[in-house]
Amino acid sequence: MQYVIYTRVSTEDQGKSGLGLEAQQRDIDIFLANFSEVPYEILGQFQDVLSGSDNERPELLKALALARKTGAELLVAKLDRLSRKVSFIASLMDDKKVKLRVAQMPMADKFQLHIYAALAEQERTFISERTKAALRAAKNRGVKLGGLRDATMKRNVAIQERANGEAQRLIKVIGPLRQAGQSLAKIAETLNDMAIAAPRGGTWSAIQVSRVIDRA
Template sequence: MQRYVIYRRVSTEEQGKSGLGLAAQDRDIQLYLEGYSEAPYEVVGEFTEVRTGSDDKRPELAIALELAKRTGAELLVSKIDRLSRRVSFIAALLEDPKVQLRVASMPSADKFQLHIYAALAEQEREFISLRTKAALAEAKKRGVVLGGLRDKTNKRNAALQAKALEGAKTVEGIVRPLREAGKTLRQVAEELNRAGVPTARGGRWQASQIKRVLERLDAA
């Protein structure tokens, strides 16, 4: 019988209390168990942690890993970045012969593919950070004052807009060709979901989100 130890992580105490982020992770994990796992299966433990992705001190993860090694279970997470946002941390887990890792949103990925994905994701986050800083610098050149309470709001809004645009650009290479091929907004969203591409918040795509992506790209 296939065994699993489930691990979830959210970044803030507020998310932990409200359930924001956990529902999406639960959904992806359940989809994997129902659609991809060997049957029957057993969940031998479930752990949830409230820590940032850059903090590698994870007491709940340590317990989850110990249980997985002891029982021979696979450590099941919804996305690779729920383990860590540091590729070095993920690489160390992947290289541990006693750790069997399974990512729900990438059900067929092997250790090599997960390592490559983690490395690319880290590079993308670094690039988005640089582009966000550049967008803020450009806003400042246009006369947007970034100090004070009101200006802090402007700074935050500018950063959010820049981040949203970068998120749109990451899926542009998929969305635009599908639309040019005559796919509806709903069909494009279905294609992204079928390919396992999550939204910026780790959820599933809807037609309204595809519309906003296209609007951001057209306005850029």
């Protein structure tokens, strides 16, 4: 089985539990370990930091092009990471060259995914209206808005800086191993043998090694 992995996060999503890049990669790792046919091969990994309402995301277009060319399944953690628009999801369902797999719904077929996308869009519309109503009510009470968002943005920047620093530290070990021709899986095995902790704890996997290389 061959996969093309796509992840997406917007600036707003960075601080939301379950939508961050690490959470998406965790779900993808779980799918590959427990639900994928074996052996499997990752042909490419693509990542956008853009809104899900933008369907012209450059890395998404690359991922779709590779999936169409190779016949590999396009693997995403959640359906809304691919797009928040039902119309876009529907167009992919109709594309005979695109095989879609959602990690959080490993057994879902195209029809089920389409229904889920429609229900999710309806829910987001209601949540948006509810949020607007709550903000209007808060403003009428004299509450100053914006402070929480500023704090969240600062926290997200700090998280990214720590992740970048960790990647720079780890690449000093991973870089030479990669240059020596070791595969990602072999590097992961070496790091585990050396008792070097993986980011956020746990053991190393090939995908985690790839993420460090990309970030560094």
